[in-house]
Amino acid sequence: MVLSDVSIKRPVFATVLSLLIVVFGLAALMGLPVREYPDIDPPVVSVSTDYTGAAAEVVDTQITQVIEGAISGIEGIRSIESSTEQGESRTTIEFNTSRDIDIAANDVRDAVSRVLNQMPDEADPPVVRKADSDARPMMWITLTSEVWDAAELSDFADRVLSDRLSVLDGVADVRIGGERRYAIRVWLDRERLAARNITVAEVEQALRANNVELPAGSVDSSTRNFTVRAEGRLSTVEEFRNLVVRRDGNDLLRLGEVANVQMGVESDIGRLRAAGRTAIGMGVIRQSKANTVAVSDGVRAELDKIRETLPPEVSISESYDESIFIRASIKEVLVTLAISVSLVILVIFLFLRSWRATLIPAVTIPVAVIGAFIGLGFLGFSINVLTLLAVILAIGLVVDDAIVMLENIQRRIDEGEPPLLAAYRGAKQVAFAVIATTLTLVAVFVPISFMGGNVGRLFAEFGFTLAAAVIFSSLVALTLAPMLCSKWLRHSPESAEGHRLWAFSEKVLNGLTNGYKRLLEFSLNQPGLLLGLGIAGLIVAAVIYPRLPQELAPIEDRGVIIMPTSAPRGSTVEYTDHFVQQAEQRLLTYLEEGTAERLLSIVGFRDEEDSAFMIMGLVPWEQRNIKQQQVTTDIRDKLSDISGARINVINPPGLGQRGFSQPVEFVIAGPDYESVQAWSEEIMERARENPNLLNVDTDFELTRPELRVNIDRDRAADLDITVQDVGLTLQTMLASRQVTTYLDRGQEYDVIIQAEDANRATPDDLEQIFLRPRAGGELIPLKALVSVEEIGANPDLRRIDRLPAVVISASLADGYDLGTALNYLNNLAVDNLPPEARLSYKGLSREFEDSSAAIFITFALAFVIVFLVLAAQFESWIHPMIIMLSVPLAVTGALIALAWSGISLNIYSQIGIIMLLGLMAKNGILIVEFANQLRDKGYSVRDAILEGATLRFRPVLMTTISTVFGAVPLVIATGAGAESRAAIGMVILGGLIFATTLTLFIIPVLYNLLARFAKSANAVEKELDRLAAGPSGGSGLASSPAKKADEF
Secondary structure (H helix, E strand, O other): OHHHHHHHHOHHHHHHHHHHHHHHHHHHHHHOOEOOOOOOOOOEEEEEEEOOOOOHHHHHHHHHHHHHHHHOOOOOEEEEEEEEEOOEEEEEEEEOOOOOHHHHHHHHHHHHHHOHHHOOOOOOOOEEEEEOOOOOOOEEEEEEEOOOOHHHHHHHHHHHHHHHHHOOOOEEEEEEEOOOOEEEEEEEOHHHHHHOOOOHHHHHHHHHHOOOOOEEEEEEOOOOEEEEEOOOOOOOHHHHHOOEEEEEOOEEEEHHHHEEEEEEEOOOOOEEEEOOEEEEEEEEEEOOOOOHHHHHHHHHHHHHHHHHOOOOOEEEEEEEEOHHHHHHHHHHHHHHHHHHHHHHHHHHHHHHOOHHHHHHHHHHHHHHHHHHHHHHHHHOOOEOHHHHHHHHHHHHHHHHHHHHHHHHHHHHHHOOOOHHHHHHHHHHHHHHHHHHHHHHHHHHHHHHHOOOHHHHHHHHHHHHHHHHHHHHHHHHHHOHHHHHHHHHOOOOOOOOOOOHHHHHHHHHHHHHHHHHHHHHHHHHHOHHHHHHHHHHHHHHHHHHHHHOOEOOOOOOOOOEEEEEEEOOOOOOHHHHHHHHHHHHHHHHHHHHHOOEEEEEEEEOHHHOOOEEEEEEEEOOHHHOOOOHHHHHHHHHHHHOOOOOOEEOOEOOOOOOOOOOOOOEEEEEEOOOHHHHHHHHHHHHHHHOOOOOEEEEEEOOOOOEEEEEEEEOHHHHHHOOOOHHHHHHHHHHHHHOEEEEEEEEOOEEEEEEEEEOHHHHOOHHHHHHOEEOOOOOOOOEEHHHOEEEEEEEEOOEEEEEOOEEEEEEEEEEOOOOOHHHHHHHHHHHHHHHOOOOOEEEEOHHHHHHHHHHHHHHHHHHHHHHHHHHHHHHHHOOOHHHHHHHOOHHHHHHHHHHHHHHHOOOEOHHHHHHHHHHHHHHHHHHHHHHHHHHHHHHOOOOHHHHHHHHHHHHHHHHHHHHHHHHHHHHHHHOOOOOOHHHHHHHHHHHHHHHHHHHHHHHHHHHHHHHHHHHHOOOOOHHHHHHHHHHHOOOOOOOOOOOOOOOOOOO
């Protein structure tokens, strides 16, 4: 092998090569961003259209369906989802992860612009946005005060703090939660308006006309010029009160006479409390490519500066921070890394029993791992939980090549060769095996990177990191390792004197090897018995597989519990808040006990009065002995008797999944809303009978109370009043309209008109509103034109992939897995619904379905690729078959380990199973490659495999044990994110231990049966040599001198 030859002859060159890898690797490491998971935000584009006042059904037919029809032909759409509420239509298009979001957004803009003329004129033009799923605050900062009220705190946050935070590196925006922005409120008094004979529209008109500032030009004399500014702006409550609305003869009618004008707030829907105290929250949103941990550091540093100058009556604190989990889990991973490295080095020392020899594989670990970062930097990846997990798993793999190299050279030195020659010849002998194993491992990890969907995007970084580490380790094993062997290795001790430990362990290892040889001879004589065992293993796997629980990712202890809350549709903020406060009282006990350290509740979430959510942050992992999952179950029991609102208690989803939805989201779609609603109710009733499905809920409810105003058009026309007048008047009185603005200390605030609360408390109040005909004249009461009826409406019409749809969502009881739940719902639907019902999934459920399909394809792909790579290397179809037949045994071992430990079959454990493919093939390659070399020497098939397997017994044992020990810390991990690490660790542990024991016997048996049908890899070359040397091959001078094979 050229590389190893050059390295032994030029030691400095070999050293420099490794040092360069380290230098470049460290340089790349400095520039890598730190995130929790790889950046897999799918390209999402949203189209939102407002059509003020229109009912949901109207918006659905006139806007939503038009927009969906326009965009459905764009390429690369993964799903289209629309929701239509009164007065607004929102369509969200998720594209395949390969689409570029800017191009996708432009395509959507083009498509929407083509159908603008088909939309109602009164509707606002559609707004197309690139919805960045990062637009969720990664940090909440709360301001509390005993002295200031919410409006003052809110103004302080807006004026002083949000600007300071929003200019920090990596911060995209600062959102103010529970905001109470100042505004001048004009509360119209209906009766006074009627008594003064004035309408709402006239009041609006007066406000707009008398609160303007126009540039009035300039006055130029011969030596000076003056700008002229007409002060037309009003800025205080008093000025607005004295505004003249109309002149009656000599009387001036002022605004204060028909309305109550006061300083108030724009909206008091949102309320925010931290640990039960009223507060103002500031949500920090990071830019999509920013480093979460760095942004969090920056914000914390800025907060320390802010605290120095804060008014004494205000206190500021961080009540939620995503980076806490990231830091903790990265710290845990680094601890695991350190343990793995020490365990692996310990294993090598126990086998080699010499510090000099142990140093050689130990040196390859940092070089290979740091080298892997070059690949990460080059591909634009980040340091995250998955890439670090890959690094841990790589520890056990990267030493393998070096161990194989070293063990072979040491064996030759012990047989009497001088170290330099032993290194030269030994390296040549195993170079092929090293390259073969590397290619095999890479062949396994690359398909992982090409898995479809979001899960594929997540694990691409994992696969590439492992592949990079393995490639660099084989480079080091072929350059640095043989060079160090030639310098450092010595002959093993001849006698037991002064080397008691060495002599004892040598005895043990020789005993093991001899025992193995005897067992192997027995197995070669009884092939049927062993093959029977192998088949029995496969049957066991087939039995266990369907019984394992299946889910997308294990529920991790993230130290956070999320509680989305919904009150009945149409509830007021006060009503919702009342029940949230009840829940808070029960949750505050966790803060007092010291289980939790933060509780944040936001009522009026997203400006909807009937929704709220609470976040409870637990104390750090090492300070509590109860897991988040148990706390969640406790809280469910504690809050179960709060009857006025529905509170879901959710463990936040792992795997970079966003949002606070429940894990089960089952979609029923059909031709129209009536049938879909009927079907969903049927499924809901049956699903509620399943005790393992908690909080079964649907998003289609005809429960929102609605007053329908029917206008008598003939009478309106008779009185010269248009429908538009009626609509606008109702809107101003009931909804509130921002009519104009005022300036205060350099910032603009709104002036808002609305009827007084007492004037819009009951349905009868509608009839007391007056309008004036277009041409002027007496006022006409609204009740002369309209009739009012009360109905229950569905506030939200949903379409998924262009069909009317209803989503049934639920949470899972402890020990009930997602796979079973979805199967259960599927069977319900198949049994109870007509064939035209369309079933699909959303959110976590959809990712789970997509990934479980993808994993089989990935496994098959990896299997085929490895087989082909091996076939090319061994120049034979039979040898790779011998090696690949041992793979199913590894899967059996993995499944047994999962069943025994109670871990579910999730993405992590499935990826572990795919990794086993490569790990198992590796052991097979070592044995088969050596047996082939011996056959070329003229050994018979049986002797070759017996001798080859016995010779490779030690290195196979060492590499397996080092990989197993590398995985042990994963299995016993605790703290942040331990659950997902345990899943991979368990699979590798169980699979390797079970399979290695069997492979050591099954591969030789298969070899003995099948290898006689395979030719030697260089059979063609030998034939050529024979022909060239023959009488017809020219003068014979051309024949190559026979190469003397390196003696065994």
